[in-house]
Amino acid sequence: GESVGLHLPTLSVQEGDNSIINCAYSNSASDYFIWYKQESGKGPQFIIDIRSNMDKRQGQRVTVLLNKTVKHLSLQIAATQPGDSAVYFCAEKGNTGNQFYFGTGTSLTVIP
Amino acid sequence: ETGVTQTPRHLVMGMTNKKSLKCEQHLGHNAMYWYKQSAKKPLELMFVYNFKEQTENNSVPSRFSPECPNSSHLFLHLHTLQPEDSALYLCASSVAGGVNTEAFFGQGTRLTVV
Numbered sequence: 001g002e003s004v005g006l007h008l009p010t011l012s013v014q015e016g017d018n019s020i021i022n023c024a025y026s027n028s029a030s031d032y033f034i035w036y037k038q039e040s041g042k043g044p045q046f047i048i049d050i051r052s053n054m055d056k057r058q059g060q061r062v063t064v065l066l067n068k069t070v071k072h073l074s075l076q077i078a079a080t081q082p083g084d085s086a087v088y089f090c091a092e093k094g095n096t097g098n099q100f101y102f103g104t105g106t107s108l109t110v111i112p
Numbered sequence: 113e114t115g116v117t118q119t120p121r122h123l124v125m126g127m128t129n130k131k132s133l134k135c136e137q138h139l140g141h142n143a144m145y146w147y148k149q150s151a152k153k154p155l156e157l158m159f160v161y162n163f164k165e166q167t168e169n170n171s172v173p174s175r176f177s178p179e180c181p182n183s184s185h186l187f188l189h190l191h192t193l194q195p196e197d198s199a200l201y202l203c204a205s206s207v208a209g210g211v212n213t214e215a216f217f218g219q220g221t222r223l224t225v226v
Binding site for chain 2: 009032034036041042043044045046049051089091098099100101102103104105
């Protein structure tokens with residue numbers, strides 16, 4: 001079955017620095033990937049997505065990089081702010097239906 | 113506000129109780145999901161419904177019984193739960209069959225089984 005995992009469970013960064021959160025996936029046939037942010041007491045919220053025919057996509061202060069060769073996904077947050085403190089999940093959409101499979105999550109703490 | 117509403121937000125129930133979790137989406141989606149989120153574990157997909165039909169049951173114990181009366185509503189009926197079932201239960205919806213369509217999540221129901 002699909003397996004999506006994260007390299008590090010926690011990450012602490014200084015306010016204003018850039019953050020990089022990594023994710024590994026196992027299903028090479030997956031063609032759609034999503035990063036979610038989950039704040040305490042809330043459900044996961046969409047941040048940015050990327051299709052497998054792309055290797056980079058940028059949003060507002062966030063960039064997602066996809067390396068299909070090594071099945072690796074990363075989320076870069078520029079000028080990290082205290083409001084970015086949350087748990088970040090990568091998700092992979094299964095190629096056999098509507099299933100979304102999630103990694104364990106990385107807890108990001110921004111130090112003022 | 114994501115357009116997906118879950119009630120109740122918190123629920124404490126005994127092992128012999130029967131309760132139901134409710135999810136409603138106002139996004140016009142036709143796929144709905146139940147996920148279980150336990151501490152230090154990935155979100156576990158429980159059930160998937162496409163156009164009111166269950167298309168995925170991820171080996172979930174029968175003490176969890178989903179119901180999808182229409183594309184906008186999803187229920188999770190609970191009975192004779194165990195303490196290890198305590199978790200955050202998340203409902204999500206998406207466009208069924210959409211190639212690049214993310215799932216939108218509700219706030220979740222924090223369930224505690226005592």
